[in-house]
Amino acid sequence: MDNQTKIHIKNLNLHIGKQQILKDINVQIPKNKITVILGPSGCGKTTLLKSLNRLTDIYPDIKVEGSIEIDGQDILKVKKRDVTDIRKKMGLLSQRPYPLPMSIYKNITYGLKISGRRRKRFLNKRVEHYLKQASLWDEVKDRLKDPASALSIGQQQRLCLARGLAVDPEIILADEPTSALDPVSSQAIEEKFVELKERYTIVMVTHVLRQARRIADHVVFMYLGEVVEQGSAEEVFGNPKEERTKAYLRGAFN
Amino acid sequence: MKRFFKINRKIRNTFHKRWMLLSLIVVIAMPIVLGVGLYLKSAMLLEQTSLIKLLFSKEWKPMQGLFGLWPFIVSSLWVTILALLIAGPICLLAAIYMTQYTKKYFLRMMHPVIDILAGIPSVVYGVWGVIFVVPLVSNHLAPFFNTQSSGYSILTGAIVLAVMIIPFILNILIEVFRNIPDQLTEASLSLGATHWETVKHVLVRKAFPGIVSAFGLGISRAFGETIAVLMVVGNVTQIPKGIFQPGYPLPALIANNYGEMLSIPLYDSALMLSALVLFVVVLLFNFASRMAIIKLERHT
Numbered sequence: 001m002d003n004q005t006k007i008h009i010k011n012l013n014l015h016i017g018k019q020q021i022l023k024d025i026n027v028q029i030p031k032n033k034i035t036v037i038l039g040p041s042g043c044g045k046t047t048l049l050k051s052l053n054r055l056t057d058i059y060p061d062i063k064v065e066g067s068i069e070i071d072g073q074d075i076l077k078v079k080k081r082d083v084t085d086i087r088k089k090m091g092l093l094s095q096r097p098y099p100l101p102m103s104i105y106k107n108i109t110y111g112l113k114i115s116g117r118r119r120k121r122f123l124n125k126r127v128e129h130y131l132k133q134a135s136l137w138d139e140v141k142d143r144l145k146d147p148a149s150a151l152s153i154g155q156q157q158r159l160c161l162a163r164g165l166a167v168d169p170e171i172i173l174a175d176e177p178t179s180a181l182d183p184v185s186s187q188a189i190e191e192k193f194v195e196l197k198e199r200y201t202i203v204m205v206t207h208v209l210r211q212a213r214r215i216a217d218h219v220v221f222m223y224l225g226e227v228v229e230q231g232s233a234e235e236v237f238g239n240p241k242e243e244r245t246k247a248y249l250r251g252a253f254n
Numbered sequence: 255m256k257r258f259f260k261i262n263r264k265i266r267n268t269f270h271k272r273w274m275l276l277s278l279i280v281v282i283a284m285p286i287v288l289g290v291g292l293y294l295k296s297a298m299l300l301e302q303t304s305l306i307k308l309l310f311s312k313e314w315k316p317m318q319g320l321f322g323l324w325p326f327i328v329s330s331l332w333v334t335i336l337a338l339l340i341a342g343p344i345c346l347l348a349a350i351y352m353t354q355y356t357k358k359y360f361l362r363m364m365h366p367v368i369d370i371l372a373g374i375p376s377v378v379y380g381v382w383g384v385i386f387v388v389p390l391v392s393n394h395l396a397p398f399f400n401t402q403s404s405g406y407s408i409l410t411g412a413i414v415l416a417v418m419i420i421p422f423i424l425n426i427l428i429e430v431f432r433n434i435p436d437q438l439t440e441a442s443l444s445l446g447a448t449h450w451e452t453v454k455h456v457l458v459r460k461a462f463p464g465i466v467s468a469f470g471l472g473i474s475r476a477f478g479e480t481i482a483v484l485m486v487v488g489n490v491t492q493i494p495k496g497i498f499q500p501g502y503p504l505p506a507l508i509a510n511n512y513g514e515m516l517s518i519p520l521y522d523s524a525l526m527l528s529a530l531v532l533f534v535v536v537l538l539f540n541f542a543s544r545m546a547i548i549k550l551e552r553h554t
Binding site for chain 1: 459
């Protein structure tokens with residue numbers, strides 16, 4: 001494998017109970033790029049994203065086979081008790097923001113405290129740094145002790161981004177991160193992603209074609225649990241090879 | 255004809271609406287009627303002795319006209335609190351395990367089992383207590399703690415009561431934990447937390463208002479439970495000095511004595527007063543746990 005590939009998924013199959021959700025997935029995700037996983041609802045995009053940081057572990061009904069290599073290490077072979085080390089490499093942004101039931105400040109320090117960083121000054125600095133990175137600092141600096149649930153949805157999503165960045169990941173996983181947000185907040189998140197890709201590898205799931213066109217460097221098109229086509233954004237959008245991709249780009253199904 | 259039919263429909267509509275309203279009023283009025291009734295019945299005693307004195311006096315000597323309820327109140331508190339201390343942690347851990355660590359079909363299977371436990375008549379629990387828990391306490395638990403006990407004790411009552419309130423608390427807690435979105439768990443895990451850290455720092459905190467209400471309702475139920483406790487608690491009028499001593503909770507007092515010895519003046523009134531105390535305590539507890547939920551939900 002070359003240096004440009006961050007995540008390499010090989011022959012991944014995933015079942016929930018007796019139902020097969022992902023069928024023989026082979027995907028390469030390039031480093032420091034925004035990779036968009038595109039496809040209609042219910043095609044397994046979110047499940048694929050969750051298997052990347054082994055969140056599938058917590059659902060006893062899910063069975064995963066195959067391999068997912070991150071920097072050459074097969075994360076599906078990692079022992080259960082070491083799985084937190086893998087997850088720390090990845091920040092997750094879900095469809096709707098789910099702030100932890102605690103204060104704004106504690107939402108950011110949660111991951112740090114769990115990794116054993118407890119010095120007050122260090123934590124204060126980190127909180128400020130990452131809230132600034134998520135463009136939230138100015139709005140919340142006077143009320144860091146307030147519950148995170150008091151923020152607006154858009155603010156909450158940026159808080160979730162800041163909280164994810166605070167554990168110093170290498171990869172950002174985003175599952176339709178703007179679907180619950182208003183246009184202004186959505187734009188803020190998109191702009192943030194373009195800015196962040198210099199330092200992070202970003203994998204974003206979306207079913208909004210326009211959004212994919214706006215920010216994708218690399219595209220993986222999925223349909224009914226299979227990867228139909230993948231490649232650079234110019235290739236897939238400019239010159240799609242598969243019939244199903246063409247149909248989707250025309251807007252034939254959603 | 256058509257017109258008549260139409261009017262008829264409208265009258266029926268109004269009629270049925272009234273009828274439903276009446277049913278609602280009956281439901282709402284019931285506790286008020288009950289409370290007022292109990293008060294009127296106990297008023298005779300309250301005219302003679304002050305409420306504070308009745309509640310906190312240790313002397314229960316009906317023949318001499320002394321009706322101190324303190325031994326019964328203390329017994330009730332002991333049994334209830336101890337039952338919650340036993341049942342609470344068990345329910346909490348079981349609910350977390352069932353909702354977070356097992357396959358979905360397991361929870362579906364457990365639901366009817368829990369419902370069956372909740373539906374067993376309390377007298378059956380009482381019999382089980384007499385046959386099983388009483389010897390357990392007198393032959394094993396009491397010697398283990400270097401004391402003696404007949405087995406008919408506060409602890410026995412609490413154990414039986416704990417088993418009885420477990421299905422109620424458990425059912426509420428399962429609902430509470432199931433309503434926490436999986437994405438919250440995922441968020442915590444993705445930040446590098448272990449499953450246990452997630453449970454401890456995030457899920458329990460998120461569920462806290464629900465846990466308070468589940469325990470509150472459990473207490474209300476335990477406080478009023480009568481027959482099963484009465485069968486195993488010993489029913490000795492005294493202030494219990496330890497959990498291996500017998501006690502005499504309020505509901506048992508009423509159940510054992512109402513209808514007998516009514517020739518003693520004011521006895522009837524004293525029992526009504528203890529019923530009123532029971533009623534008010536349960537009411538206050540329900541109210542308090544609901545208020546706690548509302549307050550806590552605003553803060554998380």
